[in-house]
Amino acid sequence: MSDLKPAEKLIFEYSRPGRGATAQHPPAPTNAASDDLPAAFRRRTPPRLPEVSELDAVRHFTRLSQLNFAIDTHFYPLGSCTMKYNPKACNQYAMLPEFLARHPLAPATHGQGFLECMFELQEMLKEVTGMRAVSLNPMAGAHGEFAGVAMIRAYHAARGDHARNEIIVPEAAHGTNPATATMCGCIVKEIPVDAQGDVDLDALAKAVGPNTAGIMLTNPSTLGVFERKIREVAKLVHGVGGLLYYDGANLNAILGKVRPGDMGFDVIHMNLHKTFSTPHGGGGPGAGAVGVSARLEPFLPVPIVGRDAQGYRWLSERDRPQSIGRLSAFMGNAGVLLRAYIYMRMLGREGMGRVGEYATLNANYLLARLRAAGFDLAYPERRASHEFIVTVKRQAKEFNVTAMDFAKRLLDFGFHAPTTYFPLLVPECLLIEPTETESRETLDAFVEAMIAILGEAERDAAQVKGAPYTMPVRRLDDVRAAKQLDLAWKPVESPA
Amino acid sequence: MPFVPHTDADVREMLATIGVSDIDALFDEIPPELRIAGLDGIPVALSEMQIGRLMSERAQRDGRPLSFLGAGAYEHHIPSAVWAITTRGEFYSAYTPYQAEASQGTLQVIYEYQSMITSLTGLEVSNASLYDGGSAVAEAALMAVRAHRKSKSLRLLVPATVNPNYRRVAVSTAGNQGLQFDTVPYVAGTGCIDREALARHGGADYAALVIQQPNFFGQLEDVDALTDWAHAQGMFVIAVVNPTSLAILKPPAEWGTKGADICVGEGQPLGVPLSSGGPYFGFMTTRMEHVRSMPGRIVGRTVDLDGRPGFTLTLQAREQHIRRGKATSNICTNQGLLMTAATIYMTLLGPQGLARVAEESRARTRALVELATAVPGVRAAFTGPRFHEAVLRFDAPVATVLERMAVGGVLGGVALADDYPELGEALLVCATETKTDEDLRRYVEALRGALR
Numbered sequence: 001m002s003d004l005k006p007a008e009k010l011i012f013e014y015s016r017p018g019r020g021a022t023a024q025h026p027p028a029p030t031n032a033a034s035d036d037l038p039a040a041f042r043r044r045t046p047p048r049l050p051e052v053s054e055l056d057a058v059r060h061f062t063r064l065s066q067l068n069f070a071i072d073t074h075f076y077p078l079g080s081c082t083m084k085y086n087p088k089a090c091n092q093y094a095m096l097p098e099f100l101a102r103h104p105l106a107p108a109t110h111g112q113g114f115l116e117c118m119f120e121l122q123e124m125l126k127e128v129t130g131m132r133a134v135s136l137n138p139m140a141g142a143h144g145e146f147a148g149v150a151m152i153r154a155y156h157a158a159r160g161d162h163a164r165n166e167i168i169v170p171e172a173a174h175g176t177n178p179a180t181a182t183m184c185g186c187i188v189k190e191i192p193v194d195a196q197g198d199v200d201l202d203a204l205a206k207a208v209g210p211n212t213a214g215i216m217l218t219n220p221s222t223l224g225v226f227e228r229k230i231r232e233v234a235k236l237v238h239g240v241g242g243l244l245y246y247d248g249a250n251l252n253a254i255l256g257k258v259r260p261g262d263m264g265f266d267v268i269h270m271n272l273h274k275t276f277s278t279p280h281g282g283g284g285p286g287a288g289a290v291g292v293s294a295r296l297e298p299f300l301p302v303p304i305v306g307r308d309a310q311g312y313r314w315l316s317e318r319d320r321p322q323s324i325g326r327l328s329a330f331m332g333n334a335g336v337l338l339r340a341y342i343y344m345r346m347l348g349r350e351g352m353g354r355v356g357e358y359a360t361l362n363a364n365y366l367l368a369r370l371r372a373a374g375f376d377l378a379y380p381e382r383r384a385s386h387e388f389i390v391t392v393k394r395q396a397k398e399f400n401v402t403a404m405d406f407a408k409r410l411l412d413f414g415f416h417a418p419t420t421y422f423p424l425l426v427p428e429c430l431l432i433e434p435t436e437t438e439s440r441e442t443l444d445a446f447v448e449a450m451i452a453i454l455g456e457a458e459r460d461a462a463q464v465k466g467a468p469y470t471m472p473v474r475r476l477d478d479v480r481a482a483k484q485l486d487l488a489w490k491p492v493e494s495p496a
Numbered sequence: 497m498p499f500v501p502h503t504d505a506d507v508r509e510m511l512a513t514i515g516v517s518d519i520d521a522l523f524d525e526i527p528p529e530l531r532i533a534g535l536d537g538i539p540v541a542l543s544e545m546q547i548g549r550l551m552s553e554r555a556q557r558d559g560r561p562l563s564f565l566g567a568g569a570y571e572h573h574i575p576s577a578v579w580a581i582t583t584r585g586e587f588y589s590a591y592t593p594y595q596a597e598a599s600q601g602t603l604q605v606i607y608e609y610q611s612m613i614t615s616l617t618g619l620e621v622s623n624a625s626l627y628d629g630g631s632a633v634a635e636a637a638l639m640a641v642r643a644h645r646k647s648k649s650l651r652l653l654v655p656a657t658v659n660p661n662y663r664r665v666a667v668s669t670a671g672n673q674g675l676q677f678d679t680v681p682y683v684a685g686t687g688c689i690d691r692e693a694l695a696r697h698g699g700a701d702y703a704a705l706v707i708q709q710p711n712f713f714g715q716l717e718d719v720d721a722l723t724d725w726a727h728a729q730g731m732f733v734i735a736v737v738n739p740t741s742l743a744i745l746k747p748p749a750e751w752g753t754k755g756a757d758i759c760v761g762e763g764q765p766l767g768v769p770l771s772s773g774g775p776y777f778g779f780m781t782t783r784m785e786h787v788r789s790m791p792g793r794i795v796g797r798t799v800d801l802d803g804r805p806g807f808t809l810t811l812q813a814r815e816q817h818i819r820r821g822k823a824t825s826n827i828c829t830n831q832g833l834l835m836t837a838a839t840i841y842m843t844l845l846g847p848q849g850l851a852r853v854a855e856e857s858r859a860r861t862r863a864l865v866e867l868a869t870a871v872p873g874v875r876a877a878f879t880g881p882r883f884h885e886a887v888l889r890f891d892a893p894v895a896t897v898l899e900r901m902a903v904g905g906v907l908g909g910v911a912l913a914d915d916y917p918e919l920g921e922a923l924l925v926c927a928t929e930t931k932t933d934e935d936l937r938r939y940v941e942a943l944r945g946a947l948r
Contacts, residue, residue: 012611020849024849047847064605070588117554140827230527327631329776342547342551347541473804481798485621
């Protein structure tokens with residue numbers, strides 16, 4: 001390491017033996033004197049946790065927070081991530097003391113209020129997706145994907161159809177799709193998309209057969225366009241006995257306009273942390289509720305909220321003997337689900353329809369302005385959904401300024417970078433998703449920044465390639481990070 | 497329009513820039529017969545004032561009963577600063593730190609978290625969290641099979657003293673990849689793994705033995721002997737631990753001669769509210785030699801172009817967005833915000849504070865057991881050292897006991913009949929540092945009333 005100071009020291013460097021936030025400690029032990037813990041079980045040396053005052057801790061972590069970009073501070077046009085505003089009310093009312101204090105195994109008699117919210121959330125998610133039944137259990141999008149593919153497997157197995165172990169995935173799919181299929185013990189078959197970004201039907205027809213368990217699709221696709229041949233895809237896959245899986249990553253684009261259930265999908269997951277605006281939290285918690293058609297309903301993961309004459313209660317393995325089982329120790333990310341519930345109630349039926357409309361309006365406006373500014377689109381003939389792809393392949397060739405360089409320079413202009421280098425099949429791409437919660441002025445300012453960077457690329461490529469300059473750090477040495485692994489702080493050994 | 501800032505003039509001008517007449521025209525690539533007219537099944541919108549009132553009413557309906565429930569989720573005091581900082585927008589509304597330069601705050605918190613959790617468990621490397629304790633056990637099982645070079649076995653030994661829901665999650669998650677979980681019974685008197693029954697698995701090819709400490713009943717297993725036995729059989733040891741307990745209990749890295757190979761657990765006790773079961777977070781640590789088999793995000797410290805220290809996601813070649821179908825797991829999002837809360841919690845508690853929480857919780861549970869077993873018809877199921885939970889056995893049907901206690905606002909324990917019918921009428925009870933002498937008296941009073 002050089003002498004340059006980090007933006008903020010490690011918490012361990014504030015630590016002094018004997019200091020502590022003692023107001024936070026429980027009172028002195030009541031009967032520790034009679035302690036009966038045999039020495040063989042005891043820890044010999046205390047863990048290296050920091051010994052700091054409460055003020056030290058508050059300042060340190062507040063300063064760390066200030067080193068972040070976040071939706072609350074910056075425009076965050078991260079494609080396929082739907083970084084929309086997270087309303088404060090959703091957090092406040094999900095954190096009411098009674099909700100926070102409720103133990104997961106508390107009886108239903110002491111949870112009717114909470115369970116009613118969960119039941120209504122299930123009902124609303126059924127309505128917006130056109131599915132027959134919903135389970136709120138999975139704790140992230142990838143977890144929902146896992147539940148979905150596991151249900152597809154369970155469905156075929158229950159019919160004695162054991163040969164079906166192939167999952168078809170378009171080449172543009174999220175990396176989680178093939179990874180999930182593998183986790184479920186399936187074989188992945190990737191198929192190409194055509195020049196217009198739709199699934200290649202000929203390739204699909206060749207790929208399907210008696211071993212097809214199902215196909216995983218995102219619609220609109222990860223290319224930012226609506227899969228126009230979706231009914232033909234459904235017919236082909238259903239025709240050979242396979243099922244259709246809908247990756248809900250892009251549900252925001254079509255909310256209130258078209259429903260996966262109506263498109264012929266048998267199972268879907270919804271990223272509630274995208275479409276229903278629960279926070280991303282610097283990498284979780286998410287929530288990946290799953291919805292299914294009638295034939296998959298018996299296989300939904302438990303627990304599910306049911307309602308009978310006595311009120312609301314959890315349905316367990318006993319009520320759903322064919323369930324794929326439990327995916328979490330309790331019932332998934334309950335607090336996240338409460339936030340999604342509050343958001344949906346505040347949007348209501350009118351607001352829900354506006355989500356898809358204004359997300360699409362913002363994306364198409366940004367696309368039109370960037371195209372006019374001289375940027376190349378990956379699919380210029382297509383309408384953008386809620387996101388679209390710019391490719392800087394030309395600039396990379398002419399000026400040696402890559403998508404990564406654009407992304408890093410945008411940080412200096414006060415914008416979080418779009419998603420870069422995904423989908424993998426579009427070279428030097430920026431996947432841009434503005435969401436419906438951004439104003440026109442913000443979109444205009446982003447366009448101005450992109451134009452300014454394009455100008456810099458033409459005049460002074462080095463300026464762009466050296467970015468960022470205004471962040472707490474400049475570009476980091478990822479090779480060193482992976483080669484000289486430094487994954488945890490250790491105290492410097494004092495000389496003996 | 498809630499959360500949509502557009503004025504009529506904005507919409508007009510934006511549509512003109514795009515070159516369409518109305519917003520509906522933007523959906524012209526969707527086949528018309530798939531379009532829906534509206535979402536009539538969704539209720540009309542509520543204002544913030546209205547939803548605030550509705551949520552408050554529902555929360556109050558659930559109330560604040562006096563709870564003696566544990567079984568994997570524990571009520572501890574959470575310092576005010578923990579969530580005051582965790583819910584700052586800069587943490588709360590940030591994404592996964594892919595753009596490292598604009599995410600140094602989140603990345604440094606993860607590095608500090610990795611440092612604390614490795615020190616707590618004694619193992620060298622930690623990931624940035626998993627979904628919860630149950631999924632962490634499942635991921636540990638998959639990892640053990642992947643990392644074990646000498647055994648190709650897909651079988652693991654998972655004793656009956658491991659949280660039954662963790663075992664269920666492991667089966668649901670890893671069963672599809674062919675993993676098999678064989679159970680081992682416990683000794684009736686001590687509630688600990690039956691070593692003789694375990695010995696009968698000696699010589700068989702298993703990838704790992706899972707040991708929960710304290711176990712599901714709150715009893716302390718002889719982890720040293722169990723670890724040495726498993727290693728002698730060529731099995732990995734997967735430790736499942738309560739992080740609070742590690743302030744006073746021997747860390748998994750020191751179990752037996754060589755220590756556990758993988759350590760996982762439920763992070764909820766570290767500053768995360770009970771919140772009906774989530775969001776919580778799972779933690780996972782292991783030896784450096786297995787780091788490339790570990791699932792989930794990992795943060796490393798490095799330097800920038802100028803040589804300034806900084807943090808970045810590293811070893812990403814294990815992950816789904818690079819490796820796709822060959823990734824170690826499909827996990828991408830983890831439980832970042834909860835890990836943030838836990839890091840602040842561990843900082844505020846420090847080594848002494850966390851040890852005091854652990855000691856005091858033990859003491860409170862011991863006091864609870866003494867008081868409860870003085871009531872006729874109630875006795876402790878097991879002897880031997882425990883942490884902060886205990887199994888009580890009853891002559892009367894516990895379902896009725898619990899119901900009656902709940903009417904008086906006391907949640908008397910978790911019934912074990914479904915998972916452990918051999919225990920008869922039995923409850924798992926827990927009292928943490930949050931329970932006062934008065935609370936314990938209320939418990940016993942409610943219990944006497946319910947048994948009357």
